[in-house]
Amino acid sequence: MFEQHSPVLPIILPLIAAPICILLGRSQLAWLFATFISALGFGISIGLMLTTLDQGVLSYSLGGWEPPWGIEVRVDAASALVLCVVTGISSLVLVYAKESIAKEIDSSQHTLYYTAHLLCLAGLSGILSTGDAFNLFVFLEISSLATYTLVSLASDKRCLTAAFRYLIMGTIGATFILIGVGMMYMKTGTLNMLDLAARISEYDSSRTLNTGLAFILVGVSIKLALFPLHMWLPPAYTHAPSAVSAFLASTATKVAVYVMVRFIFTIYGAEYVFHTMGMDTILLVLAIVAIFKCSFMATVQSNVKTVLAYSSVAQIGYMILGISLVSTLGLTAGLLHIFNHALMKGALFMAVGAVLLRTGSVDIKAFQGLGKQMPLTMAAFTIAGLSIIGVPLTAGFVSKWYLVTAALEQQEWTVAFLVLAGSLLAIIYVGRILEAAYFKNPAEGTTYKEAPLLMLIPLWILVFANIYFGIDTSMSVGAADTAAQWLTQPSSSPATALSVNMGGATQ
Amino acid sequence: MTELIDLVLLGMLAITALRIIFLKDLFAVVMLFGIYSFLSALIFVNLDAVDVAFTEASVGAGISTVLMLGTLALTGRKEKTNNHTTFLPLLVVVITGAALIYGTLDMPPFGDPDNPAQQHVAPRYIQDSPQEIGLPNMVTSVLASYRGFDTLGETAVVFAAAIGVLSLLGLPKHEKAAIESGLKSHLVLRVVAKLIVPLTLLFALYVQFHGDYGPGGGFQAGVIAAAAIILYALVFGLPMATHVIQPTLLKALAAIGVLIYAGTGFASFFLGGNFLDYNVLASDPVAGQHIGIILIELGVGVTVFAAMLSIFYAFAGQAERANIQ
Numbered sequence: 001m002f003e004q005h006s007p008v009l010p011i012i013l014p015l016i017a018a019p020i021c022i023l024l025g026r027s028q029l030a031w032l033f034a035t036f037i038s039a040l041g042f043g044i045s046i047g048l049m050l051t052t053l054d055q056g057v058l059s060y061s062l063g064g065w066e067p068p069w070g071i072e073v074r075v076d077a078a079s080a081l082v083l084c085v086v087t088g089i090s091s092l093v094l095v096y097a098k099e100s101i102a103k104e105i106d107s108s109q110h111t112l113y114y115t116a117h118l119l120c121l122a123g124l125s126g127i128l129s130t131g132d133a134f135n136l137f138v139f140l141e142i143s144s145l146a147t148y149t150l151v152s153l154a155s156d157k158r159c160l161t162a163a164f165r166y167l168i169m170g171t172i173g174a175t176f177i178l179i180g181v182g183m184m185y186m187k188t189g190t191l192n193m194l195d196l197a198a199r200i201s202e203y204d205s206s207r208t209l210n211t212g213l214a215f216i217l218v219g220v221s222i223k224l225a226l227f228p229l230h231m232w233l234p235p236a237y238t239h240a241p242s243a244v245s246a247f248l249a250s251t252a253t254k255v256a257v258y259v260m261v262r263f264i265f266t267i268y269g270a271e272y273v274f275h276t277m278g279m280d281t282i283l284l285v286l287a288i289v290a291i292f293k294c295s296f297m298a299t300v301q302s303n304v305k306t307v308l309a310y311s312s313v314a315q316i317g318y319m320i321l322g323i324s325l326v327s328t329l330g331l332t333a334g335l336l337h338i339f340n341h342a343l344m345k346g347a348l349f350m351a352v353g354a355v356l357l358r359t360g361s362v363d364i365k366a367f368q369g370l371g372k373q374m375p376l377t378m379a380a381f382t383i384a385g386l387s388i389i390g391v392p393l394t395a396g397f398v399s400k401w402y403l404v405t406a407a408l409e410q411q412e413w414t415v416a417f418l419v420l421a422g423s424l425l426a427i428i429y430v431g432r433i434l435e436a437a438y439f440k441n442p443a444e445g446t447t448y449k450e451a452p453l454l455m456l457i458p459l460w461i462l463v464f465a466n467i468y469f470g471i472d473t474s475m476s477v478g479a480a481d482t483a484a485q486w487l488t489q490p491s492s493s494p495a496t497a498l499s500v501n502m503g504g505a506t507q
Numbered sequence: 508m509t510e511l512i513d514l515v516l517l518g519m520l521a522i523t524a525l526r527i528i529f530l531k532d533l534f535a536v537v538m539l540f541g542i543y544s545f546l547s548a549l550i551f552v553n554l555d556a557v558d559v560a561f562t563e564a565s566v567g568a569g570i571s572t573v574l575m576l577g578t579l580a581l582t583g584r585k586e587k588t589n590n591h592t593t594f595l596p597l598l599v600v601v602i603t604g605a606a607l608i609y610g611t612l613d614m615p616p617f618g619d620p621d622n623p624a625q626q627h628v629a630p631r632y633i634q635d636s637p638q639e640i641g642l643p644n645m646v647t648s649v650l651a652s653y654r655g656f657d658t659l660g661e662t663a664v665v666f667a668a669a670i671g672v673l674s675l676l677g678l679p680k681h682e683k684a685a686i687e688s689g690l691k692s693h694l695v696l697r698v699v700a701k702l703i704v705p706l707t708l709l710f711a712l713y714v715q716f717h718g719d720y721g722p723g724g725g726f727q728a729g730v731i732a733a734a735a736i737i738l739y740a741l742v743f744g745l746p747m748a749t750h751v752i753q754p755t756l757l758k759a760l761a762a763i764g765v766l767i768y769a770g771t772g773f774a775s776f777f778l779g780g781n782f783l784d785y786n787v788l789a790s791d792p793v794a795g796q797h798i799g800i801i802l803i804e805l806g807v808g809v810t811v812f813a814a815m816l817s818i819f820y821a822f823a824g825q826a827e828r829a830n831i832q
Contacts, residue, residue: 008782015663016769019762022670062656064784069631071656112674119667126660138660145667149674160675183610189627199623211610 006048007060007075010041010083011129011139014122018115027110034114035094038121042087049080053482059131067131068192074131078483081335082258083128085342086251090121092346092458097243099452100353104241105153113153117247120146124255133181133267134191136259140177140223144170147252151240162235169222169232176219183212184267196267209268213277216263224256226320227290230313234297237309242353245305249312249349250342257319257338261331264323265487274326283324288418290317295425299432304352304362307429308345311388314422315341318403321415325406331484332477333402339476340387340395340469347384347462351377354451354459367433369442377451378437380463385430387466390423394470398477512553520546534584537575544568557722558646565730570815573737577822581829641793642719642800651724651800655783658803659768661726662810669761669814672821678754679745679824693742700742707735715808719797725804729811737819745823757817764810771802 017037021030052058052075060073075083094117105113123143130136148170152163185191187208188199203209218229225233233253237245264273274280291314298310315337322334352362354377359366371378387394400419407416450456469476523543530536544567551560615622636648650658711732718724740748772783780787785799 005776005782012769012772012782015659016766016773018663019666019765019769022762023759061781062783063652064781064786065653068628070653108677109674112670115670116667116674119663119670122663135654135657135660138657138664141664142660142667145664145671149667149671152671153674179607185624186614187623189623189625189629191628199627207613208610209613211606214606215610 005060006044006051007058007073007129008062009044010048010087010125011073011122013037013041013044014118014125018118018122021118022111022115025111027107027114030111030114031094031098034118035091037118038087038091038094041121041125042084042091045080045083045087048075049077049084049479052077052080053479057486068190068195071135072131072192073129074193075129076483076486077479078258078261078335078487079128081479081483082254082338083125085254085339086121086124086128089250089342089346090117090247092461093117093243093247093350096246096350096353096455096458099454100243100357101241103357104155104243104353106155109153113150113241116146116149116153119143120150120247120252124251127255128258131193132191133184133193133196136262137174137178137181140174140259143252143255144174144223147248150244150248151236153244154239154241156239158235159239159241162232162239166232166236169229173219173222173229176215176222178219180212180214180216180219183208183215187212193262193267197269200268200272210277213263213268213273217260217279220256220260220263224253224260224316224320225313226316227286227293227313230290230294230316233313234306234309237312237349238303238305242305242349242356245308246346246349246353249308250346253312253316254319254338254342257316257323257334260320261323261334261487265331270326270488280324280326283320284415287317287321287324288415290314291321291418291422292425295422295429298429299425301429302364304355304364304367304433305349307364307433308348308352311426311429312341312345314425315345315388318399318419318422321419322403322406325410325412325415327406327410328481328484328488329402329409330406331488332480333399333406335480335483336402336476337399339480340399340466343395343462343465343469344384344387347380347459347466348388350455350459350462351381351384354455357455358448358451359446364433364436365443367436368440369437370448371438373442373448374450376456377459380456380459381437382434383463384466385434387470389426389430392470393467395466395476397470398473402477509553513550516546516550516553520550531586532584533579533582533586534576536586537572537579540575541568541572544571558644558724561722561727565727565734569734570730570737573734574815574818574822577819577826580826581822639793640796640800642796644718644720644722646722647719647724647800647804651803652783652785652796655799655803658807659772659783662765662768662807665814666761666765666810669817672818673758676821676825678758678817678820679749679827680754696742700738704735704739707738708732711735711812715804716801718804719800725807725809726811728804729808729813730815732808732812733815733819736816740819740823745820745827749820752816754817754820757813757820760813761810761817764806764808764813766806767809768803768806771799771806775799 014037017033021034024030024033048058058075061067062071062073064070097113101110101113120143123139123146126139127136127143130139148163148167151166152159181191184196184200187203187206188196190196190199200209222229237249240248264270294310294313294317298307298314301307301310319334319337319341322330322337324330355366355370355374356362358374383394387396390396390400400423403419404416407419520543523539523546527536527539527543530539544563547567548560548564551563615624632645632649632653636642636645640648640652642648711728714723714731715725715728718728736748736752739751775784775787776782778787785796786792788795788798
């Protein structure tokens with residue numbers, strides 16, 4: 001009987017699990033419960049992905065009220081793809097978190113950590129599944145509030161300033177999105193995304209709608225840390241607990257990229273955003289500046305978590321670059337990079353968390369000689385690092401390949417060249433850390449044990465995923481390609497959404 | 508006439524906002540924020556949005572003011588001088604303001620019944636909700652049933668906020684042999700508070716259960732009930748308040764409210780409907796809607812009450828600790 005409810009389950013399971021988690025009280029129990037719920041969500045998301053690829057869009061009416069009067073949950077290939085990323089990474093991070101937070105978060109707050117994690121998961125899943133613009137804002141608020149809490153949980157007190165900064169920027173971003181949604185409502189009288197799309201196409205050049213779009217794009221850009229609105233991200237990812245950095249770096253900003261794709265392609269329409277408003281050039285320029293400026297910033301940091309954080313901003317540049325190419329192939333590349341980047345950044349932050357656990361530091365000096373002392377952790381770091389650079393046989397290569405192909409398809413030779421040049425900077429910032437780990441001797445008299453098994457297992461699962469999706473691309477590229485085709489050609493998407501409305505639900 | 512009232516109120520709103528920007532005394536700023544909220548509430552009344560006005564008055568002017576004062580008790584009331592350059596922020600604000608004005612140039616005429624917002628989705632709510640849901644207050648119908656999923660989300664937002672504050676500040680410990688604190692010497696205050704607290708709690712219950720018929724509902728009721736206990740804590744001291752409602756109980760209550768709401772959703776699920784479809788909760792759909800709405804409003808009320816009060820406890824507990832040291 002759960003089958004027909006599956007589109008809504010990834011949202012409501014963690015949502016009801018969060019309060020239960022806090023009632024459980026004991027941290028061990030909360031950990032088991034949260035991991036179980038998250039894994040369940042992952043299983044359902046995979047099921048959703050297979051169903052959408054097979055049968056088309058899934059629509060579910062909350063409360064039995066048909067849209068646009070009620071709220072609709074609408075899962076298509078793009079939602080299902082990112083949903084798999086989010087729930088999958090969340091499950092791995094939760095397994096990893098038990099050992100990791102033991103050192104980084106005060107033991108009285110472990111239950112709060114799991115509760116906030118589940119709330120964040122519920123919020124992110126809600127953003128990905130909903131078919132309603134205002135409902136998206138509500139879930140954005142849940143995930144954001146939980147995120148600020150997660151960042152502030154570290155026992156290192158510098159996380160408080162970072163979380164506060166994130167809170168202020170994030171709230172401005174969310175407010176801008178709300179203003180934009182309000183303007184759309186004012187002009188169309190609806191909040192359902194498909195209904196909005198149909199009614200927006202009737203008004204081509206309304207100042208209210210243009211302004212609404214501008215507010216939404218700026219708001220989402222803050223959330224996804226698009227250059228130059230990324231200043232909140234490096235301190236937040238640096239000072240957050242490692243498990244939180246791993247989770248957020250591979251999910252939160254990706255979900256914001258998804259929101260941008262949703263607003264551009266599903267609601268306003270690519271024609272409107274790119275041709276009428278000319279947003280493609282602005283996004284392209286910002287993406288390229290992000291890639292170079294932030295990759296460069298990553299090469300000069302001494303804190304390895306800061307290196308990874310700046311690298312994240314640069315990698316987000318690649319995703320936006322794909323979107324701004326205004327083609328199905330470009331969008332495929334962007335969506336594919338959401339998936340692949342989650343795999344690599346998750347693994348990198350997990351490896352750094354393991355180093356922090358053993359050495360007590362994430363400074364590049366702490367990595368000296370770790371290649372011998374923590375061989376498994378550093379091998380994982382190396383493979384994920386190669387994936388960031390885009391070495392063949394890793395997932396990162398596939399992303400870069402599709403980006404370059406998409407740029408060449410549009411005759412954008414310079415863009416293709418710049419994508420490749422950006423990888424050179426990645427070689428430098430990854431290389432510096434590998435050099436310290438493998439070619440420098442450890443400080444005298446220090447010996448460190450290998451990371452605990454409970455951290456190594458999720459880490460290596462991600463590393464194997466990096467290799468697997470670098471070799472067998474049929475699954476990841478297939479899903480991204482289907483998602484991009486449905487997004488760019490709304491007419492070709494299955495017109496009759498597979499309705500899972502129950503009988504007697506509507507009157 | 509309503510236009511004139513609107514103009515006067517908006518003018519006062521602008522003056523209040525300007526004053527807030529230039530004042531350095533944060534205590535006065537908090538008071539002005541309260542005034543700002545009351546003025547907004549009046550504008551909402553003038554727009555016939557009584558439910559929104561009620562929420563704005565109780566949340567914006569009431570509980571937020573108390574929480575901000577709680578913050579000031581910890582941080583001090585003078586604004587620190589700011590050495591940052593103001594040029595860039597000013598530029599950003601001017602551009603944002605200009606964009607907002609530009610966006611309103613094409614806005615549908617104010618209050619016109621032919622506006623899209625009045626013509627597209629709303630007519631169904633107005634025409635069919637009396638038969639489909641059977642509540643005289645359509646606002647409750649929309650927020651609790653048609654868009655009940657949003658309200659579940661909002662309840663989770665309140666819960667998430669409480670989790671955030673608890674993780675940062677922690678709850679005060681409940682001590683049995685508490686020292687008498689509070690405003691012991693203010694006899695008038697103590698007598699008046701004793702009179703007002705029970706009446707306020709009674710009013711909160713009225714707002715909670717009358718939300719189906721008039722303005723009100725779980726959000727406002729939760730806030731009003733929390734305000735009653737906060738008043739008690741302010742006059743008789745935090746230890747007395749934690750003696751009445753223990754902090755650990757509050758933490759559980761905040762979770763239980765969300766559980767009631769989401770649990771109602773799951774109940775309709777097991778009775779064969781979609782998530783949050785209240786029609787299946789009873790043999791008669793309209794009766795089912797009533798049961799569902801009462802349950803979820805209760806969930807909202809419990810979570811909002813517990814979240815607001817625990818946030819206050821967390822602030823007041825910090826202040827108390829600071830005083831002892």
